[in-house]
Amino acid sequence: MLGMLKRAPSVVIGSDGGITIAGSVVIDGHSHVSQRVRVVTHIHSDHTVNLHESIKGSYRIAATQLTLSWLQVFGYSVASPVSLEAGESIRLGDLRLRFLRSVHIPGTVQVLVETDDGNRVLYSSDFKKPGDETPVEEADVLVIDAVYGRPSYVREFDDYIEHLLVDLVKQLLAGGGVRIYGYYGKVNEVMSLLRQGGVDAPFVLAPKVYMMTKKAESLGFRFGDYLLAGSRESREVIRGRWYVYLDHSSRATPGSRDVSTLILSGWEFRSPIRRVSGRTWHVAFSDHSDFRGLVRYVSGVRPRKLYVVKARSNGAEEFASYVAKNLGIQEVLVV
Template identity: 40%
Template sequence: MLGAYVDKAGAVVIGPICVDGHRSKCLIRVVTHIHQDHTVGLERSSRECRYVVATPITHELLDELGFMIPRRKRVELGYGSTLQVLDAGVRIRLEYAHHIPGSAQVIVESDDGAYAYSGDFKGVGTKTVPPKGVDVLVVDATYGDPSFRRPPEEVIVDELVKLLRRLLSRKPVTLYAYYGKAQEIMLMLREYGVDAPIIASTKHWRIAKRLERFGLVVRDLLLEGTREANEVVRDGWFIKVDHFSKFRCRRNSMTAHVALTGWLFNAPIRCIDSDTYVVAFSDHADFDELVGYIEDAKPRLLVVDAVRGGATARKFAEYVREALGIDAVAYP
């Protein structure tokens, strides 16, 4: 039996494979996406593992974030393709996860069964397709508590667009978001017809430029501090995109401030003052989506990630046992 568990450092270990954390003696490291809590120990994996597997977009962005993965170890695996590791007796496949650009679910098959790890995801049924027929499923349960329920994403994006239009009619807006989420929202705003030029901070801009190689192009995107960006600033009609951490120390009253957070529930938007808003735009499944994902996948055993899920993981495992009749444990 390969077996699957989550160790204290957050590595999802499936036989000889460690996902989103390093585990010594593992042959292969898989990275589901670039968020910090999923790239833990990647330097060590790059030295000690035989392969580092991720989607082409994730490898591109890891490179941008400064991870040095030796070329001979770097395996780019597109959605739906399989890597067969003969001497380890496993096949690894990555499937699309709706989260940030490049995100993937991981499916590992061996002669003794099939295992899957969801990684971070949202949009169950419409965008993220749960793996079918797996024996053991490991899930991220960030919102594994029934109080974590959010209005549907379309409703939230609609409200966000309305808010931005209203604010932009008065003054420029600074939007605060994490890497990946920012690029997703910039692309979405263009789809919704928000045309104001976007000025991005250096890292956000560089990540967006890397994504252009994969056809994800944000129109009218400028790098802060450049001549073009300064001209736009003088005109006074633009959206500035900054890292989420800057929201706490916002000072500039020349712009309105809108932060995208995963920790607002029940309402799409919270108003702090007439110039400052928090929007419930999350990259994680809420409670109902999470339950739907597990119901669809119907694994024989569910393993709930208690490193990223915290205390809710144990409660969620209990809920799955009782309400869905699926055997479930929380690790570690």
């Protein structure tokens, strides 16, 4: 390839955050593409934007098996799924589309699009623990969402927050039930963490979380004993005051005499656990890298060109100017 101009596939970011690569495939948004393939990196709503439109347009929907089955829970009926796991790839015309592992909610992947002569475009999607459990691959062009894009968005306790959360739940269970509220998918991650940490109390799950858990279990995930909230068994368990209830953060209710409430949020930078009232705490458990993790990821990818997607970023401009100045990337665009 000596002397040959290295040309990466074209990248266009739509106003819905969709990433169109080489006019062939679109990721986490909708656009008209020649291969009629839409990738869904995971089920969070900012990554399933305009998915109904892609489905209506008879696009093939490429996602992991877990993401495809969780999409059903969210009311999407995908007629032409392309099931692909992290590490696997498919051919799309003269491109190869590969999924890479990502630590975020279960089922999440990064997406690598590669031409035959080795030019690579990488979309990070959402991730945490870069270079550790989330692999960082080199690419010519990187597309990233700077979710915590401002230099002040740093959580010093990210490395040990999981232990703190498990210990807190154990401690609170001694005095009654515990309710945990977080985003969809994050609560499933927390369920696994609690089991690994030795929490044996039965889980009582709100209906959607219950359905997602059933789907995940059918694909081999294990969560121990869990019950559907409102069922006779769940009412008995709640009377026994030894259980962990899990639901989406939009339905969080404060703790009371019989039950403690934990609200999971990455937007806590001062302390890992903060008591907001009597028996209600905010826990700084995030599924996203903080500012430093984002910078570490970009410096590992070493792109010639970086796109920061405004639609899914907080502090996109600040992040762009920081990495342009400190990492020496030739071209940084906020789109």
